[in-house]
Amino acid sequence: MKILVTGGAGYIGSHTVLCLLEQGYDVVVVDNLCNASEESLRRVATITGKAATFIQADIRDTIALDAIFEQQQVSAVIHFAALKAVGESSVIPLSYYENNVAGTVNLLEVMQKHEVKNFIFSSSATVYGEANAVPYKEDMPLGNPSSPYGTSKVMVEKIMMDVVNANPQFRGVSLRYFNPIGAHESGMIGEDPKGIPNNLLPFVAQVAVGKREKLSIFGDDYPTEDGTCERDYLHVMDLAEGHVAALNWLNKEQSFTGFEAFNLGTGNGTSVLAIVNAFEQATKVNIPYQISPRRAGDLPAFWANAEKAKTALGWTAKRDLTTMMEDTWRWQSGNPDGYAE
Ligand SMILES: NC(=O)c1ccc[n+]([C@@H]2O[C@H](COP(=O)([O-])OP(=O)(O)OC[C@H]3O[C@@H](n4cnc5c(N)ncnc54)[C@H](O)[C@@H]3O)[C@@H](O)[C@H]2O)c1
Incomplete structure (x- = not known):
């Protein structure tokens, strides 16, 4: 099975690509490298002895995406690509909406054109907003996050729900991450923030x-x-394994169509x-x-x-x-x- 991973050269993406390769999946990474280096993927190849196909492209570039989906017969998309600095998103909100929301709409459109139905989205605990009581549970209503970054995650989840209504074949999973930290045990890949770290x-x-x-x-x-x-801090390798668990769940639950959200945290x-x-x-x-x-x-x-x-997924943070x-x-x-x- 071939999986397209957007933002796969980034922090969580590179750890997930590693897990996917180790589990025997073929992986195509699409990343514009705005917040990452291809070196992460070279190191993933060294660790696993297997290489992902890397394509430098922007998810907002319809022509490039169309060509990628034409050439690569992918069966699912794991979508990490986004801008993620909460503070910065209040300073340049339009860039966040353009990249995170318009970029995702573009990706979903190209997926639809090429009849790729399986979509796993990088969401965040921030979608619960301020009003919900802790601990957060998936059946709570989506909240009003305090930043444009958080709002972009709520918007994409709502878009996914609308796509489900319009296209009954669509299989969308939203993984709501809590606070990933740590690095692969080899010490070869990890989080490499540009400038002053936000986390x-x-x-x-x-x-x-x-x-x-x-x-x-x-x-x-x-x-x-x-x-x-x-x-709720969780190890990035546990988080990466959560993506493989979600993918395996989609493969197993062949009759599933619709939208499903899962928290990935320790509790x-x-x-x-x-x-x-x-x-x-x-x-x-x-x-x-x-x-x-x-x-x-x-x-x-x-x-x-x-x-x-x-x-549902048989996944816990270990x-x-x-x-x-x-x-x-x-x-x-x-x-x-x-x-x-
Ligand atoms: N790190 C966290 O604490 C956290 C928590 C919750 C959710 N998330 C979400 O998880 C995802 C991955 O986060 P991360 O921490 O690995 O961040 P990251 O910045 O390391 O990874 C994002 C990747 O996407 C790429 N990218 C951004 N815009 C793109 C575009 N338009 N086209 C192609 N590639 C693009 C970047 O170059 C980068 O490699 C993001 O969607 C983020 O919002 C992260």
């Missing part, structure tokens, strides 16, 4: 290698156990301070930090109800916090400048 652990790791002076913790007066925000919240402590313990590296004002739009705490993925920290450190200390030559 906690890449920032911590860059402080640890001396690239940044200290960590800012945004708020320590939240209504949580230690006052810092709590998130536990961990605070920012607990992450810093766990990193220090696992790596024996001290992380200097300061407490800064709260960041607009940050929710105090959220985590997944992860039961549906367990029951790797613990120590493994997440050790694997992050192996990647960051071995590649202080990421994939840069």
